[in-house]
Amino acid sequence: MPRYMALLRGINVSGQKLIKMDKLRSIFEAMGYHRVITYIQSGNVIFDSEESAETARERIVQELLAQLNYDIPVIIRSLAEMHEIVEQTPYLTVDEEEGAQRYVTLLSQLPTDEAVVKLASFQNEVDEFRVMGLTVYMLIRKNYGETKFSNNFLEKKLGVTATTRNWQTMNKLIQLAEEGS
Template structure:
């Protein structure tokens, strides 16, 4: 049995791809996943699976969601240990709250190519910072995420991979909830 965190991209945003969390839990349970719980409305699901291979689990979820909901939803899967590693390895261990700095993490579906990374580097910002490490883009936002050029769509377009972004508090809450679920 393996514990996973699934992060669905682009649901319940601006009236698009609406999925109630009760329905999402039911869908995951119908796939024979157990101990299914969700966190906030943006599509974070913690669950146990008999399958140990995260890519097989992800493909199954994507297929089943498309079958049941009739629209594509990109899904990024991480283990609680992988999320913990993301937090531990942040290049931004603290933020200046008085200056309104905020941390976000963009989770990538695959490691971007060097050419794609060069495209992102060409778009550096004088305001916000980012750091790419493997399947993770760490963001340090100095104003408002909604005003940052480093939106999820922007990062996906530059890197050419599916991605989903969560704020720092959500990442830490998912780790906490997964720890409680795994007890």
């Protein structure tokens, strides 16, 4: 049975769209998903399902709206896709002593070539990014809270829904998914 990660966008941020992880887990379990694990308050859910990723995503979005009364964008990646994302990073080494950090933005769909070219015009010396398919890899040399390349900025420039996680969270999700297998 496929193992998936549902990455919810914009929950538990600045007092908006609040949901406890035990409630989120119970919603997924009530939908018939198996071996459900939640990780940190930003809305990461690991689960098993025989459904396709797109079918699961549609059902989850509808159920969250029905249960919570607000629309929550959801991006789903399989365990295999998460491995590929981590393995394909263009930023293999990071000078953490200098404060550099890696972030990954997962896109809901492929952006247009025109949008990617437009986004490339915003590259700078402080932070950098690379768009590779459904993933934007970022190397942030200062503080993510100060970067121009926030999730909202990337969504607007690329014209697609997205959600961002730091490198540690990406790797922890893979670890938890494998431990729960």
